[in-house]
Amino acid sequence: MPRIGVVTDSTADFPGDARERLGIEMVPLSVIWDRDTFRDKVDLSIDDFYRLMKQRSTLPTTSAPAPGLYEEVYERLLGECDHVISVHLADRLSATCQSARNAAARIGKGRVSVVDSGQTTVCLGWLAMHAAELGQQDIEPAAIVKELESWVPRLRLHVVLDTLTNLQRGGRIGRAQALMGSLLNFKPLILVREGEVHPVERPRSRAAGMRRLVDVVASQGRIQKIAVAQGDAPEVLDELARMVGERVPGIPVERAEIGIVLGTHAGPGVFGVATLLAE
Secondary structure, eight states, X not given: OOOEEEEEEXXXXXXXXXXXXXXXXXXXXXXXXXXXXXXXXXXXXXXXXXXXXHHOSSOOEEEOOOHHHHHXXXXXXXXXXXXXXXXXXXXXXXSXXXXXXXXXXXXXXXXXXXXXXXXXXXXXXXXXXXXXXXXHTTOOHHHHHHHHHHHGGGEEEEEEOXXXXXXXXXXXXXXXXXXXXXXXXXXXXXXXXXXXXXXEEOOSSHHHHHHHHHHHHHTTOOEEEEXXXXXXXXXXXXXXXXXHHHHSTTSOEEEXXXXXXXXXXXXXXXXXXXXXXXX
């Protein structure tokens, strides 16, 4: 049976040491800030990123990896594995997934499968983890891809922002444009689903945003997986995890830190809940 290598990009966030433990390869996006260019999570740590965001008056931009970066990883892994499954940031949000497809078309003669997660951060991390776990069970690549694709419509990411300024400047606002206007006193609650950003509500405070976030998440129906995450808001994580655990009992609440690329577009102080709905 084939041995499977798994690749994702640096927008994927993982609970604990899951990426290292499962041997998942990460291809970094680039963060361009003034005259500096950093490889996401390689040259610039998450802590350093949020520290710089407080110090600099400008906002960074992000750039998808060049196909050549993927090609290098694919070539190396195909020397060790029979097949590579490459799972990436939503195609509608970035050129990252298309860059991986371009590389896959040139490398491996059909031995690289690229999956559009429709998601980012923890939801993307879950897909990569699931691919690696299935690969360890000697499941055929086509069956793994089919399983991952069955997860995509069931993944939800709800986040509460301090502001929509970063999303607006980065051009990722999409349908969340409906939340614009008189935002000074609001903490927007948005949903990322199948590659689109949707407005949900405009709570007036962080505390109200957290309560509504938990209400919305708990109202989704049966949940298979759940995680809480924060970006430069560590003080909210324990309380958010407690509230989620009370409203969605019987499911372990995973924890993760929101990385640099989502932090660029969402801004500091973001927190949220990722869910995989049950079939």
